[in-house]
Amino acid sequence: MPRAKNAQPKLVNIEINGIPLQVPEGELLVEAAKRIGEDIPIFCYHKYMKPVGMCRMCLVEVGYKQPDGSVRKMPKPQASCTLPCTEGLVAWTQSEQIIKDRRAVLEFLLINHPLDCPICDRGGECPLQNNTQFYGPPISRYIEIKRHLPKAFPLSKYVMLDLERCIQCGRCVRFTEEISGDAQLALLFRGAQTQPHTFQLTEFTSRFSGNVIEICPVGALTSRTYRFRARPWDIVTQKSICTMCSNGCNLYFDSRAGKVVRINARENPEVNETWTCDKGKFEQVEFLNAPNRLTQPMRRNGTAWEPISWAQAYELMLERFARARGAVGGLAGTRLSNEALYLFQKLMRAGFQSNHIDHRMTRYQGDLWAHAQSLLNKLPVANEYRDLEATHLIFVFGADLIDEQPMVFLRTRKAWRHYGVKVAVAYPVANAVEEFAETRLRYRAGSELALVKGLLYILLDKLPAETVAANLPDHEWLQALLQNCTPAWTQDHTGIAAEQLLAFADTIASVPSMLILTGEKVWNHPESEELVKHLMWLTRLTGNCHQESGGLNLLPLGANEQGASDMGVLPNRLPGYALVEDEAARERFTQAWGAPVPSTPGLTTDGILQACLTGEIQALYLAGANPVREHYDPTLAERALRACEFVVVQDSHMTESAEYADLLLPACTVAESEGTYTNWERRVQRFWRALEPPGESKPDWLIFAELWLRQVRQTPPFNPREVMCEIASLVPQYAECTYEALGDSGKRWG
Template sequence: MTVAPEAQSRPVPEGHVRLTIDGVEVDAPKGELLIRTAERMGIVIPRFCDHPLLDPAGACRQCLVEVEMNGRPMPKPQASCTMTVADGMVVRTQRTSAVADKAQQGVMELLLINHPLDCPICDKGGECPLQNQALKHGRAESRFHDVKRTFPKPIAISSQILLDRERCVLCQRCTRFSKQIAGDPFIELLERGAVQQVGIGEQQPFQSYFSGNTIQICPVGALTSAQYRFRSRPFDLVSTPGQCEHCASGCEIRNDWRRGKVMRRLAGDDPEVNEEWICDKGRFAFRYTTADDRFTRPQVREDGELRPASWTEALRVAAEGLAAARDAGGVGVLPGGRLTTEDAYAYAKFTRIALRSNDIDFRARAHSAEELRFLESAVVGSGPETGVVYRDFESAPAVLCVAFEPEEESPIVFLRLRKAARKHGTQIHHLGQWLSPGVEKTTTIMHDGGPVRTGSLVRCPPGGEAAALSTLPSEVDEALRRPGAILLVGERAAQIPGLYSEVLRTAARTGARVAWIPRRAGERGAVEAGALPTLLPGGRPVADPDARAELERVWGLGAGTLPATPGRDGTAILTAAAGGQLSGLLVGGVDPDDLPDPALAERALHRVDFVVSLEMRPSAVTRHADVVLPVAAAVEKSGSYLNWEGRTREFGTTIEGTGMLPDCRVLDTLAVEMDTDLFTQTPAAAGGELRRLGGHTGARPPGPDEPVEPPTAPGPGQALLATWRQLLDNGSMQVGEPNLAGTARDPVAVLSPRTAQRAGLVPGRRVEIRTARGAVTLDVRTAEMPDDVVWVPADSGASRVHRTLGAGHGALVDLAAVAPMTAAAGNGHAGGPTTTHQDGGRA
């Protein structure tokens, strides 16, 4: 934009037009909305329906301005949120036009006819655009003296979202967000004229992972949260910027808190990452920090029971036990994937110095040696300057998602893929088993003219992804060969032999760029921090003597101090512990149900001589722990995450003075008790040292190059298991939020019609998925997918795949039809999922 008195004497820049707003000449890009041009000039035009990330609607008419074209005034005021700039246009806003000012006052008067004056009790009171604009642009007195319209309230759009209909001004922000951004058109404008209102269809509840955004963008407080409703006033809250701790998207958030307790979360504004959106998990799943069973003091086991202890005693007992276990057989370290980068660095340093070992692996999930080589060669050291970033989706001709379910595993990636497809024509392709809701919403975009196909699903059996990637359909392969194409690979690829190798071969063949998107917030940073058995901090290979020597100099260690032998991965650590080859375990926030074999983890925890757990709440690990050291939640400490782009996401402490310590401080003090220093007393100290170390400057090792293995062929009565986690599931960080849990997707088994028919799954029957370990019984849904395949969620409700079945993605399972449960059986409602273990009991 250019504003200058001599504008008439200069040529109009290419792609721009010249117009006048409130007597000031301005050059604006062609196609820009009038309201945006005015904003950039510092002129605020009141509005309700306008939002910069939504398509124009012109619904509220609050932004009316006076417009002249070719010296002739238009016959009536125009909505500046729908009119684009034009050469020679003259615009007068409410600042210089009595006509525009009167029109805006008239619209405001109309809106306030039925809008209740309940600002003191409204959740939006104090931060309400209607409240602010009524004072600034409305009349001082109302001419309306009749009875305002009322409705029964609130209406539950979902278990989380409540609607007060009399407050609604029909701006359509919520319905446009649902359709355009989230792709969940469950909320709609009903009726017409004076009786028009927002609602849902009786058979279509608002089941969306992004519903909380409608609350934040609602300009009048018509949509409220069951979690926050009437809990606090905006002017009672202190706002602190933060970063979401749930997934690798790296969302900017805002924590609003009072009296040492977070009351709500809002989406922050970061155009490079999450724009102005967050998922419902990031918005609502924060009550785990104030759970009643939260550890507030260290615990030491005595006579078989944990008892509270002082920090001095607990650290002494932990140090003596770990030192003894280290000297006896060694200690394995499982930090988990939820750590900040600084905490992961402290774990990596503690393992190498205090425990003299490389037996550390943050991957508290299914993993493989092939994945480890992929991380070493293609992930470590990459960042926004060199790798794929969110904005690249919009310029990419095509994106292929491999073993990756964006809506479930990285919701903001899902939203940005939808935006790329809807606004920029990017083809979004998926390699998987069935047209899940997330896949459907990125391959078919709803426009006003109807559905538009923007991508495809390349179907393959679970375990056959590598073979399918090597023989892609011609249209997908050709799309990947166009400059700028992207391959997004998820952590599920670790369960498919040869897939990471084939991803790299496909990238080399087509020229497509590769990005790795794990599910947890701390995984990308843990790679850089060296929380892996073959990598030291900064991506230095354990087996490289020069890299070890460099690290020894920085850490002030003697030459040859660091162990030279690569360590065991997570499964090997647990196998060694269960077999007596390791004497101790140091465990961060790891849920054994996330591991590929929870039973192995239980045996390992039971077998080893000594277990130390750094945790917030009781878990399967703390049941075996000899010492539990309570650690701080994300809002109780500072630090940073690396999101999947490799972009640093720093945050400060929100809630001070809780007495909870970050993992890096606990490990630093524990190391002192073991007669060594880590110098990670604070996240700032740990992060500063990691940055000073820098990245590995030597050659990267070659990537994995394993052969493609075909999937196992199912026999009679068998099927291949496809599974991944849903966004809202049994995760412990969603505890204490029943309203959020009410919006989770039901656990069902998905099969092809032919597979269901062969298994005898006639209407009214349910399916039992069985292995030698146990069985899960679920309701059936049929979909177009490969035959002899069954999909179930990995950890939703009673569908606990790893714990109950002892199986993972691509495993063989048995199928059998069973009669539906009665209301008196199982979990108390007809048709609910059940789990059967080897002992025949119910869980």
């Protein structure tokens, strides 16, 4: 059954190495030992996978307290990774017998293990190496020839397999079965020849293949992109956040000689647990080290680029923006930090006196905040990761989760596998969620709105009249609107059988809570605003807008798309979602910024691009935005950039849009700056600088601050911490999001 979200566990009294403590009942002994700083050695055990007790490295002596106060010991050592804590348990983790047993386990593991440590990428951070140093025998009694198997075998594009090093712990196989769900790996053959591989020796194509590298306790599975590039003692590790989607995965950036050479997962139980997707682990390294980096300001001189100084770049930009006399617009990218986004909209509004700013590149460019507040009285994203395990039904609508939201996909699969949460998916083509979903609605592409209308029609008839009246008091108008959307009509428009639709409506009506996850097909639907409203009516009709573990989640796609909305990078909303027409709100920001804020709502992204074509926008500022690649209509973006009189592109790389620029400003990547991101569940998380900026590139927030100084003649902020303090003082939702309060794991608002 679904996991109770805020349930308090029952505590039991146990004793480890003579130290009494209280732990949740059922917690594994290997985890309980960590509470007193005792790390029991492990190989096969992993915190986020089911225990199997295969390697026997975690053996401990165990007993139980008797009513008379004595301790009755079990006759043999027990595997602490499979032993749940119960009342009165007593354990010894460092007894003479246990140390002897661990030495024996290691001696058997080392019989066939090659002495590759000097050339192994795992050397220096290898659990087998560490455990051998602490518990292993100093010499080997084995004098026979070791087994020989293929070395450096490419298992996939990113993973290298060395069969001689494998200790058959099964972690990699269990990961593909339990976590990623693709079950591509298996243990083949028997005895000393047992080896992990794909069933038919095909390529390992999992979207999460990089995780098997991290969880391998030896050097059997290593990274092909990191191979021989660095050693653990000559890399610098820094905490960061992934920028490949809106999931907000916590990462470590490992750098050497000014380059990011490896990305590993950073544990955060509230977000990505300890997993990453291959986009965040490998493709992000390729992006950070791409050769097309911008390293100095440049202006266009005919068909060539002319390097200039930052002072010249600022002077040219401000002169051309002044000449435009308010006919300026700005588009911000979703890889910018909250601090940079806030300063961008502040500069555009108070510095250049323009509300023509936006960050959205999808067809939907309506007032999402207003729709959610008026129709649901909730936020556009109602839930958090934990709710996936607490709800009764997850409805994935118009989203290819494994590609758009990889961590949401893993957490959805976990909810289904561990807690029995029902899953339904509606998508026009085959996708990974269908492999475990109870209901699969394969509709005709573009018919999303018809599908929601059909569900609403059935539910209006199927739900009890008192429920409909309570959840949607004015439902008569909706019934009139949908009077023709019968199951037969829906089948004609979507291709989904009426019987299947009726069965799914029965499921919705029968479950106590439903959580809806939407994706790109919703944002880019030709009638996206109508589709969003109908999804909100569906949520309201079923009463899920009142459920703590239910509700509608219009998932943002970009890394900091949620933060861009929060920071007011919208044509009609100030930071914190105050309307630009609100005189009191404008006065508050005017007092804080020392410059007036325009009162007329600006143009959306589409409006800005159209205005570039007509000459209404004469100067366009693209800050980390690449509309030629990201906009749903790239042809419109190209025409607009070609037609605009003056285009400034501020980016870390020479993008498709940068080819149309008149002025290029080199910016830093996430690895070369610091700040915060806000993920889809509104969790604000910090990232830290891992590298020095290349060439003359600067962090985005600093570029905006220096432009503010020159345009408004006011003292700018001197670091991102100061910017966040200003945000916390002006944006109610971020009042408790100072750097001190965020810590390493972040803080969720709302």
